[in-house]
Amino acid sequence: MDAAAGAAAPNYLRAGKGLASWLTTTDHKRIGILYLIAILVFFLFAVCLGLMIRLELFSPGEQFVGNQGYNRILTLHGITMIFLFIIPSVPAVFGNFFLPIQIGANDVSFPRLNLASWYFYIGGGLFALGSVILGGVDTGWTFYIPYSADTADNVYLPILAAFILGWSSILTGLNFIVTVHRLRVPSMPWFRMPLFVWALYATSWIQILATPVVGITLLLILLERFLGIGIFDPAKEGDPVLYQHLFWIYSHPAVYIMVLPAMGIVSEIVPVFCRKTIFGYKFIAISSLAIAGIGSLVWGHHMFTSGMADLERIVFSLLTFLVAIPSGVKVFNWLATMYKGSIRLATPFLYALAFIFLFSVGGFTGLLQGALSTDIHIHDTSFIVAHFHYTMFGGGGVMFFGALHYWFPKMFGRTYCESVARWAFALFFVGFNCLYFPLFLAGLAGMPRRYADYLPEYLVYHRISSIGSWILVAGIVLMLANLLRALFKGERAGRDPWGGATLEWTVPSPPPTHQFAAPPVVTRGPYEYARERASG
Amino acid sequence: MADGGTTSTDLHGAAGAAHAGGYDPMAAKMGMWLFLFTEVLLFGALFIVYGVYLHGFTWQFQQGSARLSIPVGAVNTAILLTSSLTMALAIAALQRARPARARRLLFATVGCAGAFLVIKAFEWAGKFAHGVYPGAAFLLEQSKGEIVFFGLYFTMTGLHALHVLVGVPVILWAGRRIRSGAISPEHSVFLENAGLYWHLVDLIWIYLFPLFYLIS
Amino acid sequence: MNAPAQEGHLVPCSVYVWVWAALLCLTAVTVSAKYADLQHLAIFAALLIATVKAGLVVLYFMHVRFEKPIFAVMILVLLATYGIYIGLTFVDYANR
Numbered sequence A: 001m002d003a004a005a006g007a008a009a010p011n012y013l014r015a016g017k018g019l020a021s022w023l024t025t026t027d028h029k030r031i032g033i034l035y036l037i038a039i040l041v042f043f044l045f046a047v048c049l050g051l052m053i054r055l056e057l058f059s060p061g062e063q064f065v066g067n068q069g070y071n072r073i074l075t076l077h078g079i080t081m082i083f084l085f086i087i088p089s090v091p092a093v094f095g096n097f098f099l100p101i102q103i104g105a106n107d108v109s110f111p112r113l114n115l116a117s118w119y120f121y122i123g124g125g126l127f128a129l130g131s132v133i134l135g136g137v138d139t140g141w142t143f144y145i146p147y148s149a150d151t152a153d154n155v156y157l158p159i160l161a162a163f164i165l166g167w168s169s170i171l172t173g174l175n176f177i178v179t180v181h182r183l184r185v186p187s188m189p190w191f192r193m194p195l196f197v198w199a200l201y202a203t204s205w206i207q208i209l210a211t212p213v214v215g216i217t218l219l220l221i222l223l224e225r226f227l228g229i230g231i232f233d234p235a236k237e238g239d240p241v242l243y244q245h246l247f248w249i250y251s252h253p254a255v256y257i258m259v260l261p262a263m264g265i266v267s268e269i270v271p272v273f274c275r276k277t278i279f280g281y282k283f284i285a286i287s288s289l290a291i292a293g294i295g296s297l298v299w300g301h302h303m304f305t306s307g308m309a310d311l312e313r314i315v316f317s318l319l320t321f322l323v324a325i326p327s328g329v330k331v332f333n334w335l336a337t338m339y340k341g342s343i344r345l346a347t348p349f350l351y352a353l354a355f356i357f358l359f360s361v362g363g364f365t366g367l368l369q370g371a372l373s374t375d376i377h378i379h380d381t382s383f384i385v386a387h388f389h390y391t392m393f394g395g396g397g398v399m400f401f402g403a404l405h406y407w408f409p410k411m412f413g414r415t416y417c418e419s420v421a422r423w424a425f426a427l428f429f430v431g432f433n434c435l436y437f438p439l440f441l442a443g444l445a446g447m448p449r450r451y452a453d454y455l456p457e458y459l460v461y462h463r464i465s466s467i468g469s470w471i472l473v474a475g476i477v478l479m480l481a482n483l484l485r486a487l488f489k490g491e492r493a494g495r496d497p498w499g500g501a502t503l504e505w506t507v508p509s510p511p512p513t514h515q516f517a518a519p520p521v522v523t524r525g526p527y528e529y530a531r532e533r534a535s536g
Numbered sequence B: 001m002a003d004g005g006t007t008s009t010d011l012h013g014a015a016g017a018a019h020a021g022g023y024d025p026m027a028a029k030m031g032m033w034l035f036l037f038t039e040v041l042l043f044g045a046l047f048i049v050y051g052v053y054l055h056g057f058t059w060q061f062q063q064g065s066a067r068l069s070i071p072v073g074a075v076n077t078a079i080l081l082t083s084s085l086t087m088a089l090a091i092a093a094l095q096r097a098r099p100a101r102a103r104r105l106l107f108a109t110v111g112c113a114g115a116f117l118v119i120k121a122f123e124w125a126g127k128f129a130h131g132v133y134p135g136a137a138f139l140l141e142q143s144k145g146e147i148v149f150f151g152l153y154f155t156m157t158g159l160h161a162l163h164v165l166v167g168v169p170v171i172l173w174a175g176r177r178i179r180s181g182a183i184s185p186e187h188s189v190f191l192e193n194a195g196l197y198w199h200l201v202d203l204i205w206i207y208l209f210p211l212f213y214l215i216s
Numbered sequence C: 001m002n003a004p005a006q007e008g009h010l011v012p013c014s015v016y017v018w019v020w021a022a023l024l025c026l027t028a029v030t031v032s033a034k035y036a037d038l039q040h041l042a043i044f045a046a047l048l049i050a051t052v053k054a055g056l057v058v059l060y061f062m063h064v065r066f067e068k069p070i071f072a073v074m075i076l077v078l079l080a081t082y083g084i085y086i087g088l089t090f091v092d093y094a095n096r
């Protein structure tokens, strides 16, 4: 349809030359790439910190970083992974790149704001790195009061970093909501939108409605610290538990910021590689909104042992069980889609399968924490550490890499070596489970989290876990090396290498700056392969 | 909706031509509203803090409130409400193609904002003079709840005053753009968004006033 | 999709003036309600009046009455979410 225009116009990668053309771009695709580079850098940085944590824990006793060093590395690892990697990852990279294309638009509604939010991101990242230069921070990524108001470390830098990154996240969400409302092509009603777009739309609402709460709460810590306003200070009869309420009002919904877009990608990949229309399209679409909504009802499950009222604990426990339902709906829909499909086990599909498995492990163990009595036993143990790595890393992180493999040919116009990609995946998957599964067992046996040292009886778990971290990192390195090689040496990819039916597969790979010379006309749902074959 | 043919080669310059290729006042307004949502929740979190402590320290909050002057608060309320009126009238004037009148009304709005801030400054200065500020020895001797009350008072009215302060250059800039013709009856969304912001600032004060001044 | 913007209806200026007058009256009402000995209800009365005022500002000054319904829907989403935040926080503090 727009083949002629596409062939004539240079692709977005070549549309302008030099660093300046990148740093001033307002093209949503280029901004997506800018995010990709920055996010990968921060991710690798935080992976190194994770490796250091695991090295320290290789044997009992203080190894090489010591207690205080451990606390600081742990905090920086958490802050970087949460605020600089997993929260922005999928929306800022793949959302920016593909949301406009999937709804037939040429850009987001506010392109300059989009670039601004990247600069906010970089600014926040520099603040976080600056805190390293000033010696690091030992509060943990949660900045719990009163310690964060009392510690001798420079908490203001990472707190400002989190604040700024929050605004970056808000601006991205704002942009996406308006884009979906205003720039969707007229021939695409709501229920013809790809499920990835639905997921991003729901995520964007969380970003807008939850982030400001944590923003102001973090500023209150600074006011507490510098002015002593007394709001959270127990010495002045302020209430530290109130801080926890406000913190988790954001930070629980934030886990859905991490995982909803990932679920959206699974919903894209599964039908494509099963050659079947997705099962229960409407249920998946609505369940994204449901997760966003119910997700704002359960924050208290992080505070079961903090001294909340008993009634409150019961209410939050009950609500926590509810939130499992829409996630379950999605899992069943994906499995039903696979049933009797003609499955092709290509790398993106492997990542989607890994997501379903790892996220389910994370989800089921989450139910143990949602139950009041069991949570008292496992609270603040390494069981929690295992749980949230399974959900965040096994969920959001895995699909970040799944999406990278799925959309790589579209973004860069090249294909990667499939067999190396599979080997990398295998290492990743094995390493992942070696690294985190023992932490469940150690936690059940009583190993506390955030400790640099442990009793000898936990040795075996920690040994396996540390060895797992090396396997995992080997997988990540191999995966990235494979993609890096493909960037320069890969074979040219066609317009639609996987046989997808969403709009991004109708434009050239890589797309020209203006991907749609004229608004495309959408005549069918995003996953209707049968009719596509019938009509040629 | 299409800007089809114009595949300009100057790609990064042409501020990201989306489909609509430019002016979509609905989009701009929707974006502004979503931004205001974040502002509402920013203050909303503080109102939750306020509510929790009012619940816990009812008596002490009443005592703290008694230290604030109701006439001063009421006058400031009237000033802000009036500024909201002039703002709304300025937009109405522009839509009726009377830019000069619109600008005069905007200046009136800025005048109100200035008056509000001056009064607020005197009020704060008075509190400081009486040793009522965070960390002051006098305040630390009062009941614990009162410390929290004034902690919240300064945080919330301070953040609000900051928003008033930010509003002033925005409104002045809107006035300039009316004169230069960048804002016109057909292209008025910048002014309308400035108005939305200003009304929100007013709206927050509508809650701040009774909660701090009127509970003694 | 691009609906004609709000130009369709110019709100008469007198509406704004009336709203302003009502807001000032309500301010006077809250201040005087403070002196009417309402005990526990005082805070709720104050919040009720403030909410009426806020409603006037949103509907008229901020034009929501004259905009497309999507704006009202979005505002309801905001209020519902904020209601959840307040409600669940107070389940804790009301039962400590």
Ligand code: HEM
Pocket: A047, A050, A051, A053, A054, A074, A075, A077, A078, A079, A081, A082, A085, A086, A139, A140, A141, A142, A385, A389, A392, A393, A397, A435, A448, A449, A450, A451, A452, A469, A472, A473
């Ligand atoms: C190579 C990969 C990784 C390794 C080896 C690793 C290792 C660890 C370990 C051992 C801990 C717990 C330390 C303790 O509690 O004593 C930890 C904490 C944490 N990790 Fe990771 N992790 C990795 C990747 C990730 C990813 C991808 C994320 C986010 C998506 C993440 C987020 C966190 C968070 C939030 C904490 C808690 C920090 C705190 O308690 O303040 N990690 N990591």
Ligand SMILES: [Cu+2]
Pocket: A251, A252, A255, A298, A299, A301, A302
């Ligand atoms: Cu949670």
